[in-house]
Amino acid sequence: MSPVSGTEKKIIVSDMEHLRKLFIMPDSPDKFIEFGRELLSLIHSFFKEKGGIHSEISLGELYSLFSDTSIPDGPSLLKDVLEEVRTRLVAHSVKVGSPYYIGHMTSAIPYFMILLEMIIASLNQNQVKIETAKASTFVEREFITWMHRLVYGRDDSFYRENLLNRDFRAGTVVLDGTLGNLTALLVARNSLFPSDGEFKGIRHSGVATAYKHAGIDRAVIIVSQRGHYSIDKVARIIGIGDENVIKIPVDENDRIDIAALRSVLDGIRESNADGSERTAIVALVGIAGTTETGSIDPLDEMADIAREYGIFFHVDAAWGGAVLIVDEQREKFKGIERADSVCLDAHKLLYSPVSMGVTVFKSLEALGHIKHFSNYIIRPDSVDLGRFSVEGSRPFSALKPWATLKVIGRAGFKLLFDYAFGLTGELSRIIDAHSNFERTNRPDLFITNYRFVPENVMALLREKMKSAKQDGVDKEKSLTDIAAINELLNELNIELHKALREEDASFVSRTMLEIPYYFRQNIVILRAITVNPLTTKAILSEILNQQNRLGLAIYESEFSRRFECFHV
C-alpha cells in the first residue's frame, strides 16, 4: 500500500451524535441487517473453508499481530474493526466445530446458538436480580427445574409447588464446571460446620475457628485419581488445602476403587477414634464421567458408602450429566439420584457455546448454606437469583440450553447420543483392529484413550508383560524393560502429537495417565472425544490413518534403533 493511500484513510471525528447512534438501533433495521448479513457470510465462509484446524500462523506471528500496548486513541469505523476481526482473528481461530477436531469437549454447536446469543446480548438482562431480569429469571427457574428432575426425578407435583415458590432453590446456574464444583463443595463445607451455640458457623467465623470448634485437625474431600483438576482448585480456594484432597486409586476401568475408598474411610474412622488425627470429611465426590477417560464411577455404591459414613455426596457430572436424558443410559448413572448435589455443563453435552453449567441439589434447603443478600440488590425476600450464586452479575446464558432442549427435544438428544456412542464404538474397533495402536480405556462415554505402539514394539511389550507377571528369573529385568519401553513410547507419542499439530489436518488431545495395567506407570495418551454429529466413521478412519502414517515415519527415523536393545 502506498503512503498516499495510507493518508487517504478516513479520519473519524468523535462527537456525541455519532456515539449516540452506536447505542441505539438504527431507525430502520436495514443498516443493522447490512452489517449482520456481512458477518453471517463471514462466519459462513469460516466454516465452509477447507484448510487446517488451527491456521498455520505461528505463536510468534500472533504475538506481533496483537501487540498494541495501549488503548487506541481515536475512534475507528465499525467496518474497519470488523475487517480486522475477519482477517486477523477469525482467520486464526481454532475450528473447534470441525468434524476432524476430536480432541476436546468443545464441539460443533447448532447454528441457531448464534441467533440466541443475539437475543441474549440485545436484551442484556443481568440474572442477579429480578429488576434486571424479568422473564429471564423464570426461564432460568424452569431450566433448573428440568435439570433437577433429570437428575432426581421427583414427581410433577413436587416441581409444580416449587416453581410457584418464591424461595425456589433446586439449583443454580453457574459459569462452568469449576464454579459448579465450587458451589457444591461450598455448600458441603458450610453445612458441615453450621452455627452451633456460641460458634456462628464457618461462613461467619472462618475455617480455622470452625476446625477448632469441631475439634478437628483437618477436613478432606475424597475423589478418585481421575477427578477433574478443579477439585484441587476448589480445595485451595475454600481453604481446605489441596493436600487434603484424598485421591483414591481407580480400577482398570478408570472407576474409583471401592475397596480402597472403604479402607481410607476406615482409616479416618480409626484415627478419629484413637485421636491420633481428627479428620472431618467435607464431601465424597463421584464422577460421571471423567474428563480424561469418560468413565462413570459406581455411584450407587458410593451413595451407600456416603450414607453409611454420613458424608455429603457430590457428583461431578459436568461432562456426562446430559446423557441422563436417554432413559436407556440411566443404568450407568444409577445412584446419581441419591447424590446431595450434581453439577453438569451445558457447553459440553447440551451443545451450547462456552460456557454455562448448573448445580442442582437434592435438598431444597441446601442452597440456604450459601444464601446472601444486600440492600441495594438481592433483598432476602425477593425472587432474585443472585441470592444463591457464587457469581454476581451473570448473563442470561440459560436461554441457550433451554431453547436447545425445546428445538431438539428428548427424542433428538437420544439420537445425538446414540450417534456419539456409535462413533465411540467404531473408534474402539478401528484401534483394536489396527496393529500399530493400543487402546487404554473402556469408556462409559465418548472418550477414547490410545497410543501409537508399532507392531513389533507391541509384541515385545506383551512378551515382557508376560514374564513380569510371572515369578520367574526375568521378572525384575522385565519390569525395568517395560518401564523403559513405555518411556520411549511416551517420547514417541509426544513427537507424534507434535507432528499432528504441525500437519494440522485433524486434532486429538494428549494427556498423561497413570495406567493400572502397566503397574501404574505414567503413560502418554492420545485422547479422542467423539461427540460431534458431523464426524463420521470414515473420518475416524482417516484420522487414524494419518496418525499411523506420521507415527511410523517418526518411529523409523528416530526411534526404531532405540528400541533395538530391548530385543536382546
Place this chain on the structure above:
Amino acid sequence: MSPVSGTEKKIIVSDMEHLRKLFIMPDSPDKFIEFGRELLSLIHSFFKEKGGIHSEISLGELYSLFSDTSIPDGPSLLKDVLEEVRTRLVAHSVKVGSPYYIGHMTSAIPYFMILLEMIIASLNQNQVKIETAKASTFVEREFITWMHRLVYGRDDSFYRENLLNRDFRAGTVVLDGTLGNLTALLVARNSLFPSDGEFKGIRHSGVATAYKHAGIDRAVIIVSQRGHYSIDKVARIIGIGDENVIKIPVDENDRIDIAALRSVLDGIRESNADGSERTAIVALVGIAGTTETGSIDPLDEMADIAREYGIFFHVDAAWGGAVLIVDEQREKFKGIERADSVCLDAHKLLYSPVSMGVTVFKSLEALGHIKHFSNYIIRPDSVDLGRFSVEGSRPFSALKPWATLKVIGRAGFKLLFDYAFGLTGELSRIIDAHSNFERTNRPDLFITNYRFVPENVMALLREKMKSAKQDGVDKEKSLTDIAAINELLNELNIELHKALREEDASFVSRTMLEIPYYFRQNIVILRAITVNPLTTKAILSEILNQQNRLGLAIYESEFSRRFECFHV
C-alpha cells in the same frame, strides 16, 4: 384456537439428517440470514416500542408462563421456539437500555455488541487453553495489557517485553466483579501464607494449618462500610469468615474514614504486640467507586498506609475503573497505580453486555500464587490462559471491550464520560432546586442518592437537626424525633418506590444506607445511575416530576397526618 387447528400443528420427526443440519451452516447463508433478519427486526421493535420498562405482567403470570416441569419430549421447529421467545420472553424482559431506566449499572450498549456476540458464539473458542483459543488468546492478552497500562501506566518497553513473554501474567479476565475480587483476594491470601520450611503454603495445607504456622488467631480483610457485598461473600468462600471483614466507617462523602482506619490498624498492632489477639491482614480494599454512592476512596492515602503497615492493597474498581481512560479524571483515582491489584468490569463502564471483568496485578509475580495446571490441558509451560484463572471454561468475552475500545477509542470514551458527568451534575441541580427532595451524597462518579421529603417535613427536620446539634434542653427529644421522622420517611420512600414500579414509566433503584449526617441512621434512598448516553437532561426532569407527583399523592393520602404530631 380450535381443537382442529391444534391438531394441525406440524409433527416433526427427529432423524439424524435433520439434526445434523442444525449443526452446520446451511449450504447457502440465505436461510441463516432469513432467520437472522427476522430476529433483528424483532430486536429492533423491542427497542423502538413505547411502553413500560418492565412489562405489565405479574410475577404470578410469569410463574405460569414458564411452568413446564420437565424437558420437552419431541423436537420443535426453530421458528416456533423463536416465536415463543418473542411473545413470552422478549415481551416480558426489562428494558435496561431505556433512557428512563436509570436504576442499575446495566445500561444501553452499542448495537454492534450483538454482532460481536455472533462472532464469539460462532467461533466458540474456549479461553482456557490455546488448543481451543488461538488468536483469541492473544486478543485477550492484548486487552489485559491495555487494562494494566490504564491502571499502572508502565512504559511501552515494559509492555512490549511482557507481550512477548510466554509466561505473560499482568492480569486475568474474570466473569464479573465478584470473581474479580475473589481472584485478587485469593492472591492476597496465598501470598500472605507462602510455603516456608516444613509448611507447604496455604494453598496446599489449608487455612487452619496456615494460621497455626503463622501463629495467628485470625486473618482479616479491611474495607469501608460502603464495600460491595461481594467482599463479604469472598471472605466466606476463601475461609476467612465474614466476621473478619472489618468495615471502616465512611465520612460524609462516603469515603473511608482514614483516622478510623488508622485506629483499627493500630489496635491490631497493639493486640499483636501484647499477644491478646494475633491478627494477620490479608488485604486492605479501596473502592473506586462504591456501587451505592459512586464515591472513590482516598486511594493515595490508603496506599501510604498499606506500605507503612506492609499490607496487600486491592482496589475494587469494578464500577469506576474505566473512567481512568479520561486523563482529566485520573486525579480522583490518585494512588490506584500503587495498588497491588485492581479489578474492573467491562459490562459496567466499558458498555459491554453482562458480564466480563478483569483483574490486573502490579507485580507480574502475583498471579503465580494461584497458578495451576493439569496434564490434559493447561500444561505449565504453555501459553494457556487457564493457568491463572479461578474459572475453567470461559467464553471469548474479551472481544467485546477490545473491539469497543477500538471503535469508540479514548476520545470517544472521554465524550461518553463527560456526558455522564454532565447528566449527574444536572440531576444534582434538579434535586437541589426542588423543594420536595433531599440529596444525600456528593458522588465522584455518576450515582446520585436522594429521597422524597415533602417541603414542610424538610423544614421540620432541619429545625430538629439544629436543636439536636446544640446542647439545649430539646436535644434528646429532637434526636428521638429525627429518628422517628426518618423512619416515617423510610416508609414513605418505600411506598413511592413501589408506586413507581407500578406506573413503570421510569426506573430508579432503592437501597438503605447508614447516613453519617443523620447520626448514622439507616435511611431509605432512591439511587439513580446516569451513564446511558441516550438519557437527556429533559428526561431527568420528567423522571423527577413523576416521582414528585407520586410522592405527594402518597404523602397526602397516607402520611401527612402521621407527621403532624412532630409539629407540636
